[in-house]
Amino acid sequence: MTGIEWADFSGNQWIGCTRVAAxxxxxxxxxxxxxxxxxxxxxxxxxxxAAPRRFVTGFGPRMARLNRLAAATGLGxxxxxxxxGDWADTDVEPAWRGRLxxxxxxxxxxNWLLLTHRPQLAKRLLPxxxxxxxxANVWPGVTIDHALHAFRWGKHADYWGHTGRAWISAEPLVGxxxxxxxxxxxxxxxxxxxxxxxxxxxxxxxxxxDAVDAYGEERVFFKQHGAFLDGRHVGNKKAAGRxxxxxxxxxxxxxxxxxxxxxxxxxxxxx
Numbered sequence: 018m019t020g021i022e023w024a025d026f027s028g029n030q031w032i033g034c035t036r037v038a039a040x041x042x043x044x045x046x047x048x049x050x051x052x053x054x055x056x057x058x059x060x061x062x063x064x065x066x067a068a069p070r071r072f073v074t075g076f077g078p079r080m081a082r083l084n085r086l087a088a089a090t091g092l093g094x095x096x097x098x099x100x101x102g103d104w105a106d107t108d109v110e111p112a113w114r115g116r117l118x119x120x121x122x123x124x125x126x127x128n129w130l131l132l133t134h135r136p137q138l139a140k141r142l143l144p145x146x147x148x149x150x151x152x153a154n155v156w157p158g159v160t161i162d163h164a165l166h167a168f169r170w171g172k173h174a175d176y177w178g179h180t181g182r183a184w185i186s187a188e189p190l191v192g193x194x195x196x197x198x199x200x201x202x203x204x205x206x207x208x209x210x211x212x213x214x215x216x217x218x219x220x221x222x223x224x225x226x227d228a229v230d231a232y233g234e235e236r237v238f239f240k241q242h243g244a245f246l247d248g249r250h251v252g253n254k255k256a257a258g259r260x261x262x263x264x265x266x267x268x269x270x271x272x273x274x275x276x277x278x279x280x281x282x283x284x285x286x287x288x
Contacts, residue, residue, distance in 0.1 A: 018278050022259075023206050023238050023269050024097040024130055025278060028080060030117040032056055032101045033070035035108055037134040043165035044191045047134070049213045052101045070102070070109050077120050084124035092274045093154070095128040105135040105142055118144060125154055128271045132158040132186055136173035151180060156203070156271045158184045167197045174201055184270065187228075188240060191218055195227040204236045204270040209243025211254040219245035225261050239266040 019027040033056065039045035047053075056062040062071060080096065087094050098104070104117060121129050129152070133139075136159045140148060151157075157180070159173035160166075170185065177183040178201045185202065187194060189210030199205075205228050209220025220243050228237045242257035244250060251257050259265055 018275060018282075019097065019100070021097055021100065022240060022267075022275070023095075023273070025094040025273055025275060026083060027097040027100040028076055029073050029099045029101045030076045030120070031070045031072050031099070031109060031113050032060065033062060033064065033068060033109075034102045034106050035066045036064070039163065040165050043163040044217060045166075046160065046162040046189045046191075046210065049189070049210055049215070049218060051212055054212060056101060066108055070106075070113070072110075072113055077116065080120050080124050080127065084126045087126035092277060093126060093128050093272050094278075095130055095156075095269075095271050095273050097130040097132065099132075103133050103135060104131055105133040105138040107135075107138065107142075114142060121155065122152055125152070127154060129155045130158060130271065131155060132160060134160045134169075136169050136176065139173075139176040148176070151177070155180075156182045156184060158186050158206075160186045160188075161194070162187060162189060163191045164194055164197060167194065167199075170197075170199050170202075174199075182270065187224070189218055189243060190220065190224055193221055193224045193227055195224075195231070197231075199232070202232055202236060204238065204268070205232060206238045206240055206269070208240035209245060209254075209257070211241065211243045213244055214250055216245070216248070216250070218243070219248050219250075222247070222261055225266060229266070234266065235268050236270065237266045238269050 036047035053064040056064055157177040159169050161169055182203050184204040186206045188208035207225055210218035225239045241254045241259045243254050246257040
């Protein structure tokens, strides 16, 4: 399983991306991107428009195995892709995106969570057939990490709104989204920034209740406070946890099977 609680698995057809700059007056989660830090520090990769992306040859076969398991068990595992990039990254070889699309279409027993900072590029980069009849197992997400980036929803919904599966990743969220309308929203994942000591990224926990009030608790997943708790730096996201008012918010519109996967892993482990 992935450590990303709102999915069952994560996978990457390639690794690498270019940061998306914040609009004037906003902050961008790209500035403290965990994927960039991981690639630079753990994989020795550069990050940015001139940096080469790294193709992952094992992605397709791994997803095919997961798809067979999902079909055999009847459990439509959720797969977040790309966790170390952006499917709408225009600096990626077009053939690589083609391979990703082929895998998604071939693995119909999986629920694919596609997330981008670049919703305006969907029409240009995705197959023409997806405009009217995208695969029913695709859950398209857009990152909105600041209220001044809420305009991305309109561009996202323009392409995906008719599916009823469009969602928002408000992570890491800076400030609050109260007052923003996201018509047709299927779900929202909210979380604070990790891996930073910059107090400008401290998470405002009122954002979670804002979302519950605005969109309904059944659409809200609260991932973490992040590195700050009530405005105080506590070191890391595990120390801050994901409780809010002694409870968690664990709702996604797509199915997740983490309990079954954990039980299977435990049963397969030697005592």
